[in-house]
Amino acid sequence: MERQELRHDxxxxxxxxxxxxxPAPPPGVGRVRDTPAAEEGxxxxxxxxxxxxxxxxxxxGEATVYGDGGKPTRRETAAFGRSRLESWRQIGVSRRKANxxxxxxxxxxxxxxxxxxxxxAIHAQRLQQxxxxxxxxxxxxxxxxCNIGNPHTDAIARAKKILSMIPGRATGAYSHSQGIxxxxxxxxAGIASRDGFPANADDIFLTNGASxxxxxxxxxxxxNNRDGIMCPIPQYSLYSASLxxxxxxxxxxxxxESSGWGLEISKLKNQxxxxxxxxxxxxxxxxxxxxxxTGQILDEQQQYELVKFCKDEELVLxxxxxxxxxxxxxxxxINSFKKIARSxxxxxxxxxxxxxxxxxxxxxGECGKRGGYMEVTGFSTPVRxxxxxxxxxxxxxxxxxxxLASLIMDPPKAGDASYxxxxxxxxxxxxxxxxxxxxxxxxxxxxxxxxxxxxxxAMYLFPRIYLPQKAIEVARAVNKAPDxxxxxxxxxxxxxxxxxxxxxxxxxxxxHVRCTILPQEEKIPSMxxxxxxxxxxxxxxxxx
Numbered sequence: 001m002e003r004q005e006l007r008h009d010x011x012x013x014x015x016x017x018x019x020x021x022x023p024a025p026p027p028g029v030g031r032v033r034d035t036p037a038a039e040e041g042x043x044x045x046x047x048x049x050x051x052x053x054x055x056x057x058x059x060x061g062e063a064t065v066y067g068d069g070g071k072p073t074r075r076e077t078a079a080f081g082r083s084r085l086e087s088w089r090q091i092g093v094s095r096r097k098a099n100x101x102x103x104x105x106x107x108x109x110x111x112x113x114x115x116x117x118x119x120x121a122i123h124a125q126r127l128q129q130x131x132x133x134x135x136x137x138x139x140x141x142x143x144x145x146c147n148i149g150n151p152h153t154d155a156i157a158r159a160k161k162i163l164s165m166i167p168g169r170a171t172g173a174y175s176h177s178q179g180i181x182x183x184x185x186x187x188x189a190g191i192a193s194r195d196g197f198p199a200n201a202d203d204i205f206l207t208n209g210a211s212x213x214x215x216x217x218x219x220x221x222x223x224n225n226r227d228g229i230m231c232p233i234p235q236y237s238l239y240s241a242s243l244x245x246x247x248x249x250x251x252x253x254x255x256x257e258s259s260g261w262g263l264e265i266s267k268l269k270n271q272x273x274x275x276x277x278x279x280x281x282x283x284x285x286x287x288x289x290x291x292x293x294t295g296q297i298l299d300e301q302q303q304y305e306l307v308k309f310c311k312d313e314e315l316v317l318x319x320x321x322x323x324x325x326x327x328x329x330x331x332x333x334i335n336s337f338k339k340i341a342r343s344x345x346x347x348x349x350x351x352x353x354x355x356x357x358x359x360x361x362x363x364x365g366e367c368g369k370r371g372g373y374m375e376v377t378g379f380s381t382p383v384r385x386x387x388x389x390x391x392x393x394x395x396x397x398x399x400x401x402x403x404l405a406s407l408i409m410d411p412p413k414a415g416d417a418s419y420x421x422x423x424x425x426x427x428x429x430x431x432x433x434x435x436x437x438x439x440x441x442x443x444x445x446x447x448x449x450x451x452x453x454x455x456x457x458a459m460y461l462f463p464r465i466y467l468p469q470k471a472i473e474v475a476r477a478v479n480k481a482p483d484x485x486x487x488x489x490x491x492x493x494x495x496x497x498x499x500x501x502x503x504x505x506x507x508x509x510x511x512h513v514r515c516t517i518l519p520q521e522e523k524i525p526s527m528x529x530x531x532x533x534x535x536x537x538x539x540x541x542x543x544x
Contacts, residue, residue: 162182177396184373187201187373188201189410194336197338197342203376205375206371206396209359209360210357211372214242214320216390216391221316222243222283224247226249226280227281228250228251229284230251231250231252234505235292236504254271254507257453257464261296261453262296268306282313284317285309287320289320293499293514295456295457297329297457303340308344316353316354317341317351319338322362326363327430332456341353352378353377357374357405357408359401363426363429363430369404371398433459440528448536459516462501463512464510464511465512467483468542469544470542471542483511489534490513494533496534501514
């Protein structure tokens with residue numbers, strides 16, 4: 001044992017220190033640099049072994065260290081100013097040469113106080129640990145942190161709960177090929193809450209957005225170019241492109257522009273029979289609701305007819321429902337095709353149904369996170385095994401996207417700390433999209449030579465451009481589709497980028513462009529003005 005006598009301003013302070021020279025200290029004993037004396041004085045204990053000291057007194061002035069034989073072995077002093085700390089220095093003899101370093105920079109650290117993470121917060125952490133290791137040992141059962149501005153404590157709890165579902169509590173590892181089971185459970189619960197009918201997590205395949213789900217189904221359904229898929233025209237070009245990649249045939253059914261992009265089952269049947277007469281085995285029907293690029297919402301009666309049509313014709317119904325949150329009219333509501341089918345009394349054995357959803361759309365719009373899912377019902381066990389095989393070849397979807405997919409189906413609920421802000425932001429985004437859709441629709445319809453149906457949902461308008469014959473001839477002379485020619489001229493003149501309608505399919509002899517409603521709201525008046533000016537000049541140049 002060593003005894004230290006410490007003096008400052010004539011006042012004696014004392015401490016007893018156990019000195020150890022072994023390579024490692026006993027449990028609970030720190031290095032010199034970790035003791036209060038070392039922290040205040042800047043003493044480097046690298047040459048001095050290990051100490052466990054309890055000092056009485058705030059400031060050390062002079063220290064005399066006595067060895068086991070009662071003889072002084074060394075003397076040290078520390079000069080402390082009111083706001084400045086000077087280094088310890090050795091003024092006597094020592095059995096070992098000590099290292100010393102300047103502590104001037106530490107003086108500023110000692111002066112600094114950050115109360116919100118200070119003594120009370122540190123003590124709270126100790127109590128938190130005590131509650132975890134000794135439940136019931138305190139007169140309360142949880143620590144309520146009211147000291148830090150952590151908004152939305154429910155979001156923190158939600159994140160912890162999600163992590164608890166993931167093996168290893170981290171997102172860096174592969175998951176089950178269908179996705180993390182706990183997240184699929186949450187999605188299934190969200191589907192059941194939305195539709196009022198049960199959903200099963202085993203029917204959920206989490207994907208990197210909705211597009212991989214489409215490709216998986218094409219791989220499952222398409223055997224050769226004699227297999228066909230019925231797709232709406234206009235249609236999102238993912239379907240025509242994926243059919244080309246997988247070697248299948250696109251069987252078109254045309255939406256009626258004059259009736260707001262509606263459809264007639266009789267025409268659908270005619271298209272089906274025509275394809276069959278050509279030797280094509282039609283295996284599925286694609287429905288996009290709300291529509292892309294057309295922005296229409298199917299009414300319930302049309303949905304009932306489509307479900308019955310698929311059941312009667314033994315077609316897989318591929319329901320692209322990624323825009324289900326993007327509704328801008330009050331006279332229509334969105335119903336999932338699963339809800340429609342179940343309300344008609346069809347269970348999983350009556351209809352093969354694939355429902356697609358994505359985190360890229362809605363009011364969340366997390367396109368780059370690549371999250372989505374498909375719910376697959378009505379397929380036999382052997383077919384499901386083949387679908388799982390396809391999923392397993394891709395290992396799994398990214399876990400961040402899986403988490404987001406679960407969150408869009410399990411958003412904050414009334415009573416949650418974040419609910420009010422969530423509802424406010426959601427409402428603000430959807431109302432802004434609705435205003436933009438109406439403003440652009442009205443503007444297009446006010447321009448001579450353009451008509452535009454109402455955008456009821458999704459994120460697009462699909463105005464028809466009545467191009468003069470002269471413009472059509474000039475376009476073809478330079479080997480361009482007329483709407484591509486128009487879109488390129490628009491871009492070169494105004495900087496406005498639209499997608500030519502020929503990329504989505506359109507009735508022969510008609511020309512369209514797809515325009516999103518996503519430009520910043522304050523930029524739309526300027527965009528409309530530039531579009532109008534360009535169109536009028538274009539029409540004047542090529543007028544017949």
